[in-house]
Amino acid sequence: MKNLSPFKKEEVLKENLLACLRKNPKGLTTTEIQKETKISRKTLEKHLQILVYENEIYMKQFGPTRVYYPNHRVHYVDFEKMSFGNRTYWFDIMENEFGNFLIIQEKRKSDSKFVTKGSILIPLDRINNFISNLSKISKSSKIAKLNKKVK
Numbered sequence: 754m755k756n757l758s759p760f761k762k763e764e765v766l767k768e769n770l771l772a773c774l775r776k777n778p779k780g781l782t783t784t785e786i787q788k789e790t791k792i793s794r795k796t797l798e799k800h801l802q803i804l805v806y807e808n809e810i811y812m813k814q815f816g817p818t819r820v821y822y823p824n825h826r827v828h829y830v831d832f833e834k835m836s837f838g839n840r841t842y843w844f845d846i847m848e849n850e851f852g853n854f855l856i857i858q859e860k861r862k863s864d865s866k867f868v869t870k871g872s873i874l875i876p877l878d879r880i881n882n883f884i885s886n887l888s889k890i891s892k893s894s895k896i897a898k899l900n901k902k903v904k
Contacts, residue, residue, distance in 0.1 A: 760864060766792065766800055767809075771823070774810055780820040807869045808847075808856065841867065846877070853877040 757765065773789055774781065781789070787797050801821055804810045810824050830846040830853075843858045858872040875883050890896065 763800075766796070767804065770797075770800055770804060771809060774821060774823040778823055780813070780822040782818055782820055786821065806872065808872075840870075855880055855883075 769790055770786070770792075773786060777785075783794070783797065783801065786792075786801070787794060790797070792800070801810070801812070805812050805821075808824055810821050812819050812821050814820075828848050830848060832843060832845045834841055834843045836842070839861050841860050841862070843856075843860060845856045845858070847854050847856055854877060855875045856872055857875070859870045860867040861870055862868075
């Protein structure tokens with residue numbers, strides 16, 4: 754991995770972590786993953802956090818112990834997307850063992866791949882409340898003033 758670009762190293766690390774977790778569907782602790790992959794603790798924690806953030810894996814905490822699982826339980830039901838320049842916003846309806854959710858993710862294209870830059874997860878049974886609050890804030894006088902400045 755010494756001769757790889759930083760982006761390629763990140764990609765290889767991600768694939769190695771996912772492969773490790775897929776081989777262990779009952780979950781692994783951070784220490785177990787570290788022993789198996791030989792990745793430094795700091796780097797490992799960073800990449801595990803990113804994979805959780807991207808919904809590739811999920812984590813359950815038992816006291817001080819974190820156990821990571823491959824995210825094979827998520828089922829995507831539907832999606833929409835919209836783009837502004839190099840940013841694309843994905844609106845995915847998904848279901849898992851905890852219920853149904855809308856996940857909104859900002860993704861940017863980098864080297865012909867989408868990289869998640871941020872996301873929020875909203876329970877579908879709360880979506881009307883979420884939309885109501887978005888509507889309120891979009892009608893506020895502060896938003897109107899900001900929009901006038903941008904134009």
